[in-house]
Amino acid sequence: QTEIPQTNTHTKRLTHLPPLLPPLLSSLTQTSPPPFFQSSQNKPITAAMPEAPKPTQTSNGLTTIAIAEKNKRTLQFIEDVTSNPDDVQTQVLHEILSRNSAVEYLHHRHRLHGATDRRTFKKLLPVISYEDIHPDITRIANGDTSPILCSSPISEFLTSSGTSAGERKLMPTIAEEMERRSLLYSLLMPVMSQFVPGLEKGKGMYFLFIKSESKTPGGLPARPVLTSYYKSSHFKNRPFDPYTNYTSPNETILCPDSYQSMYSQLLCGLCQRTQVLRVGAVFASGFIRAIRFLEKHWQLLCRDIRSGTLDPTVITDPAVREAVLTKVLHRPDPELADFVESECRKDSWQGIITRLWPNTKYVDVIVTGTMSQYIPTLDFYSNGLPLVCTMYASSECYFGVNLNPLCKPSEVAYTLIPTMAYFEFLPVHRNNNNGSLNEKERQELVDLADVKLGHEYELVVTTYAGLYRYRVGDVLRVAGFKNRAPQFNFICRKNVVLSIDSDKTDEVELQGAVKNAVDAHLVAFGGSVAEYTSYADTKTTIPGHYVLYWELSVKGTTAIPPSVYEDCCLTVEESLNSVYRQGRVSDKSIGPLEIKIVEQGTFDKLMDYAISLGASINQYKTPRCVKFEPIVELLNSRVEGSYFSPKCPKWVPGHKQWSNNVKN
DSSP states (O other), X not given: OOOOOTTOHHHHHHHHSOOSSHHHHHHHSSSOOOSOOOOOTTOOOOSOOOOOOOOOBOTTSOBSSOHHHHHHHHHHHHHHHHHSHHXXXXXXXXXXXXXXXXXXXXXXXSOOTTOOSHHHHHHHSOOBOHHHHHHHHHHHHTTOOSOSSOSSOOOEEEEEEEEETTEEEEEEEOHHHHHHHHHHHTTHHHHHHTTSTTGGGSEEEEEOOOOOBEEOTTSOEEEOHHHHHHTSHHHHTOOOOGGGOBSSOHHHHSOXXXXXXXXXXXXXXXXXXXXEEEEEEEEHHHHHHHHHHHHHHHHHHHHHHHHTSOOTTTOOOHHHHHHHHHHTOOSOOHHHHHHHHHHHTSSOOTTHHHHHSTTOOEEEEEOSGGXXXXXXXXXXXXXXXXXXXXXXXOSSOEEEEOSOTTSOGGGOOEEEOTTSSEEEEEEOOTTOOSSOOOHHHHHHOEEGGGOOTTOEEEEEEEOTTSOOSEEEEEEXXXXXXXXXXXXXXXEEXXXXXXXXXXXXXXXXXXXXXXXXXXXXXXXXXXXXXXXEEEEEEOSSXXXXXXXXXXXXXXXXXXOOXXXXXXXXXXXXXXXXOHHHHHHHHTSOOSOOOEEEEEOTTHHHHHHHHHHHTTOOTTTOOOOSSOOOHHHHHHHHTTEEEEEEOSSOOOOOSSXXXXXXXXXX
């Protein structure tokens, strides 16, 4: 991880502007963050933002300021920035435009000529999507180091779970952004401690993993944002802090083999079971995969606990072996092995989390958006422990925190922290598309302080790292306010039809994949797909998988053999984006795609059912994705045959046009 040089011109400039970032970081980010993570146009620059005091460090990394006092100061920062969000946003935009005034995108292409006020900014700069800056991203990826988007050097690309032309989007970032992300992380536990005291007295059992990374032709790393963080000095060399005391040694998290990483992290969590006060993963799907892994491998885990050793055929990574044996698995523990075995042998796994980790206070996972489909499963395994969503973030930018973390999952609302980026909001009209906005639509964008309660907006960001008026693609609803700062429910990703884990498949992509399969395999038999829909099945299999329901029209006389339908499954998978294929091949977070052939007339029955519920026959069209359980039951009741993809689709790290050395 490259630290910000103290002599950097932008660091100097920040010390002369009203300080937003460095003073707070000095007091709030000396400790490592948790593992994750959801006016007027010409106001003058206002007085300096509140500064938190700088704590001194002792030799073991602990601050001399009491934890309670540090939490109090952190919470006061939240109070301050949410009390004057419009002033803070004016200042943020001024900083971003000032430091990047000479970059090609602002100065030459859109002729901003050093202006930093909102009115000029909104008049001259278009609202964009990824495709608009894809040529610039490609130039930077290929090695162009001139200031195209940002005056600071692009340090790496963060690969988004969103895709463009089937490949992961590449989000530019700069070294300074690691500090800004750390700032937001540092807010989480002080907020949580208001609701669950005493968390500093135990450990967190979080299942954290790195993913494959690659290098662009110009030599820049391209990797997911959390992989970037876990491999950084911010994480690996973090000073001891009771809030970031995890059961998993760093070596188990940084192990590139997902099986060995999961096995060793579970083993460490079991060995420290009485110290665990909170459990979690990034997404709900990842946490459920960990529990399923335990279901499959508890006998091996118990054997290692009983013997006080690691099976050399299971854990081969030398760093993992050394870390587990020296830091956690100190001696044989037959009593613990007997206990774990007795619990895992029981017929029901209901409440297995509280049975094995009895002091757990909550489950820390993302359960908003498409992850809400996992809530019933989490409730079953946890005996109804609170499901906590702490943070709202993406590869483009880290946004905000949940200030009421023990709320129901359906009521989660994120407070956007005004110092993170400059935020704008495009009112959601159902005819909005992802194309260019006309002048009238651009004028509709409202600022953070001007959104209206109950209204829905698409989030648009301008970041320190070179994104200007960029459409993130998230739809948010204003749920309330913290002081003067709005709080948002996450509603959905625009246009996403199917999602199991971090994958996002839209209707156009799904349609193209179905067409490819039909053309390649069914046409020869006189077959076509008369109607289809899809379903993200997370209930019958772990990991979940895509299900396609096909009603066929067959003119030929030759029966279509099962192998052809299996080939159709594989062709659909091969046609989907690289994030989906990585989930199938590398991450093992998505199961084989399934095609279910349904009886003739099934989709007529589906329409009849929708009309019986009040749909208009004139406006009805077949949904390309179904979620409503009675509809899924109707479809399943008319299945004539079911077929799965026979093997994994092709996938390699990096973009398909790159020829580079792939790193794990």
